[in-house]
Amino acid sequence: MDGHDAGSPQLFRxxxxxxxxxxxxxxxxTPIGFATCGVLDGALHLYELAMVPEHGGKGxxxxxxxxxxxxxxxxxxxxxxxxxxxxxxxxxxxxxxVGFRILTDDELSPGLHLVKNHExxxxxxxxxxxxxxx
Numbered sequence: 848m849d850g851h852d853a854g855s856p857q858l859f860r861x862x863x864x865x866x867x868x869x870x871x872x873x874x875x876x877t878p879i880g881f882a883t884c885g886v887l888d889g890a891l892h893l894y895e896l897a898m899v900p901e902h903g904g905k906g907x908x909x910x911x912x913x914x915x916x917x918x919x920x921x922x923x924x925x926x927x928x929x930x931x932x933x934x935x936x937x938x939x940x941x942x943x944x945v946g947f948r949i950l951t952d953d954e955l956s957p958g959l960h961l962v963k964n965h966e967x968x969x970x971x972x973x974x975x976x977x978x979x980x981x
Contacts, residue, residue, distance in 0.1 A: 867891075869914050871898075871907055882911045884918070884927075888956035890978070891919035893929040912945045919981045927979045930962055934973040947977040954978075 871880040880898035884891050893915055898908050912927075919927050929947065931938040939949070955963065959976050966974050 867918070869911060869918075871911055873902075880907055880911055882915050884915055886922070886924065887928065887962070888958040889924060890926040890928045890956075891915060891922065891924050892958075892962070893927055896929075908941065909945050912942075916979065916981045924981070926981055928959060928976065930959075930966060930974050930976045932971075932973055933975050939975065939977075942977050942979075945979070947979040950976045950978050 867884040867886075869882045869884075870878050873879050878899075879902045881895070882893060882897075883895045884893050886892070893912075896908060896911060898911075916927055919925075927947075928950075929942065931942060933939055943949075950959070952960075955976055963974065963976055
């Protein structure tokens with residue numbers, strides 16, 4: 848999305864090649880949102896969810912989340928996990944409304960510990976890890 852560096856083209860190709868990139872388009876077939884995921888410790892991990900701001904507040908993000916959850920079920924994975932900012936007003940509450948809960952450090956799988964530590968190493972602060980059973 849404009850002004851948003853979501854990763855390299857190679858990274859997107861890797862997600863696409865694994866059928867783990869979901870794109871939402873408008874009536875003109877213009878991308879307005881996306882979700883990228885990967886399989887991590889028996890769950891589908893949501894690395895990124897983004898919507899064009901003009902399309903926010905319409906339930907489209909929730910639709911993308913449900914698509915990700917359907918994919919997790921289709922792959923016989925028990926949950927969807929993600930990490931998000933705790934100091935951005937809409938992030939945590941949005942994910943809680945769509946069924947995610949915050950995990951304690953004791954509940955983190957080895958891979959989720961690596962995600963959390965990597966985020967801290969690159970300077971991302973005020974983060975939590977969340978999980979939704981599917």
